[in-house]
Amino acid sequence: MSDVTGRDLTAPADPAHRADRAHRADPAHRADPAHRADPAHRADPAHRADPAHRADPADLAGPDVPRTDPAITAALLLLTTMIAFENMAVATAMPVVAAELGALGSYGLAFSSMMTAMLLGIVLAGPWTDRAGPLAPVFWGQALFAIGAIVCGAAPSFGVLLIGRVITGLGAGLVIVVEFVVVARTFAPADRPRVFSWMSAAWVLPSLVGGPIAGWLASTVSWRWVFWVVVLPAGVAGSLLLLRRAALRTSPDTGTLGVQGDSPDARGIGDDADNHGDADDHGDAGGHGDAGTPADERREHRRTARLGAVVAGSAGLVQLAIHERPPVFSLLSALAALGLIGVAVAAPKLLPPGTFHSARGLPSVVLTRGLLNGSFLGAFAYLPLMLSQEKGLDATASGLVLAVGSLGWSAGAWAQGRSRRAGADERARLVLIGAAMLAGGWVVFVALTLAHAPVWTFAATIVLGGLGMGLGSTTLSGLVLELSPDREHGRASAALQLADVLGTVVGIAGATAAFSMWHTPGEHRGYVIVWVGLACFGALGVLTAARCASAPSRARDHVPDLSL
Numbered sequence: 058m059s060d061v062t063g064r065d066l067t068a069p070a071d072p073a074h075r076a077d078r079a080h081r082a083d084p085a086h087r088a089d090p091a092h093r094a095d096p097a098h099r100a101d102p103a104h105r106a107d108p109a110h111r112a113d114p115a116d117l118a119g120p121d122v123p124r125t126d127p128a129i130t131a132a133l134l135l136l137t138t139m140i141a142f143e144n145m146a147v148a149t150a151m152p153v154v155a156a157e158l159g160a161l162g163s164y165g166l167a168f169s170s171m172m173t174a175m176l177l178g179i180v181l182a183g184p185w186t187d188r189a190g191p192l193a194p195v196f197w198g199q200a201l202f203a204i205g206a207i208v209c210g211a212a213p214s215f216g217v218l219l220i221g222r223v224i225t226g227l228g229a230g231l232v233i234v235v236e237f238v239v240v241a242r243t244f245a246p247a248d249r250p251r252v253f254s255w256m257s258a259a260w261v262l263p264s265l266v267g268g269p270i271a272g273w274l275a276s277t278v279s280w281r282w283v284f285w286v287v288v289l290p291a292g293v294a295g296s297l298l299l300l301r302r303a304a305l306r307t308s309p310d311t312g313t314l315g316v317q318g319d320s321p322d323a324r325g326i327g328d329d330a331d332n333h334g335d336a337d338d339h340g341d342a343g344g345h346g347d348a349g350t351p352a353d354e355r356r357e358h359r360r361t362a363r364l365g366a367v368v369a370g371s372a373g374l375v376q377l378a379i380h381e382r383p384p385v386f387s388l389l390s391a392l393a394a395l396g397l398i399g400v401a402v403a404a405p406k407l408l409p410p411g412t413f414h415s416a417r418g419l420p421s422v423v424l425t426r427g428l429l430n431g432s433f434l435g436a437f438a439y440l441p442l443m444l445s446q447e448k449g450l451d452a453t454a455s456g457l458v459l460a461v462g463s464l465g466w467s468a469g470a471w472a473q474g475r476s477r478r479a480g481a482d483e484r485a486r487l488v489l490i491g492a493a494m495l496a497g498g499w500v501v502f503v504a505l506t507l508a509h510a511p512v513w514t515f516a517a518t519i520v521l522g523g524l525g526m527g528l529g530s531t532t533l534s535g536l537v538l539e540l541s542p543d544r545e546h547g548r549a550s551a552a553l554q555l556a557d558v559l560g561t562v563v564g565i566a567g568a569t570a571a572f573s574m575w576h577t578p579g580e581h582r583g584y585v586i587v588w589v590g591l592a593c594f595g596a597l598g599v600l601t602a603a604r605c606a607s608a609p610s611r612a613r614d615h616v617p618d619l620s621l
Contacts, residue, residue, distance in 0.1 A: 430556075436522060
């Protein structure tokens with residue numbers, strides 16, 4: 058067995074090599090400026106290919122590749138904050154937007170269209186980054202995100218707004234994946250967990266203040282500024298990355314530049330990208346999947362990109378039919394039917410086998426995550442509209458209600474992290490409890506809507522839904538590691554991300570179809586049907602959560618290669 062440098066790991070250690078290690082460990086040698094700073098010595102190809110050189114921590118932290126990079130760290134935090142703020146801000150301002158543009162019946166398309174495009178961006182980012190490195194995809198992602206925001210802010214009609222949302226989602230999908238590869242390229246391994254924790258924390262503040270700020274902008278200035286306000290951070294982040302573009306071509310594991318193609322370093326970067334789901338969700342970069350040959354990896358990336366494109370395009374056709382509501386016998390209806398078939402055929406190939414049958418273990422974990430996401434984020438999309446249309450709240454007050462729901466999610470995540478339940482079977486019970494709380498919250502919404510209850514009761518109830526979401530969704534992130542083989546942790550995390558997006562698209566698209574069919578201005582029937590549908594999503598999550606306990610044999614679990 059050999060490592061990426063070609064060394065035989067089973068062979069006895071070479072005494073001369075061990076003596077060389079002792080020499081390199083000598084503090085006098087490590088402190089010698091000539092050793093650390095000699096450019097000719099460091100640039101010597103023979104020296105760089107020496108396994109002893111590659112293992113030297115002093116070289117990893119040397120001047121060629123800094124252990125920390127404040128400019129890139131700031132750019133990553135800006136990108137994460139920008140996407141998080143946009144998600145919360147648009148949910149708050151959309152009732153004002155839909156009312157002005159006369160698109161209440163198609164309201165949910167503003168959310169589901171972006172998520173569909175984000176799915177496409179996620180699956181395209183992997184092969185693009187594998188082929189060209191992170192520099193081009195991250196710049197294009199930022200540019201598309203900013204262009205989409207500008208188009209949305211300037212939209213004279215809802216159709217133009219949807220175009221802007223698709224562009225924004227495509228850019229966000231690229232950025233979400235590639236920013237983790239940027240971390241792999243520019244930070245030493247010991248520093249990456251700290252950077253990932255900062256990026257996770259960058260989601261918290263926008264979730265709490267994004268809604269109220271967006272509500273204030275929509276109420277007192279213009280809803281258009283809710284979209285435009287993210288353009289400046291995107292420009293600043295792009296400028297910072299442009300200044301550090303040389304670092305983005307560098308791998309801190311090797312100190313080499315221009316790493317692409319079939320080199321071991323390119324495979325290492327791909328592996329780091331594989332692990333971003335673990336680092337983000339769990340604070341731990343778990344194991345790698347089977348690497349295979351570089352050619353195999355490229356073929357699998359292209360296959361994943363094709364399947365993702367089929368799912369995104371098919372879902373787009375279905376959503377277009379929901380928006381247009383064509384006659385049953387029409388070309389658009391036929392295309393929508395083909396779209397449904399496309400999703401049914403391609404989506405299962407992107408997820409672990411047995412996912413849509415709720416097979417015990419990992420497949421049910423992935424399916425439950427999608428159901429919980431669709432249920433919660435569907436309610437998050439339509440609650441501001443109901444509070445505006447039925448309760449007369451302005452956008453600022455609606456944003457505060459959404460912030461309360463985000464606090465509930467944070468509290469649920471905190472509670473599961475301190476639970477004494479251990480093991481996959483015990484942890485799966487937390488998911489079941491969370492799913493039941495989520496479904497119960499929307500059942501209470503139905504009763505409150507029918508009873509014309511005061512606003513504070515909805516705010517209290519969304520805390521219940523948020524608690525259930527935080528308890529269940531966060532626990533599922535840990536179960537992915539428990540129930541997938543160590544070598545497939547990265548792939549399983551990528552499958553979980555895809556389930557998040559697919560579940561959100563299905564949940565919001567279904568709510569949009571129900572609302573457009575049954576909503577009548579001045580009546581609450583449309584909202585009641587939406588809450589009932591989302592409660593059914595949550596109830597399905599209860600059933601699948603009961604099957605998240607470990608399968609009899611972990612070795613039977615297999616995750617398709619979704620290395621992103």
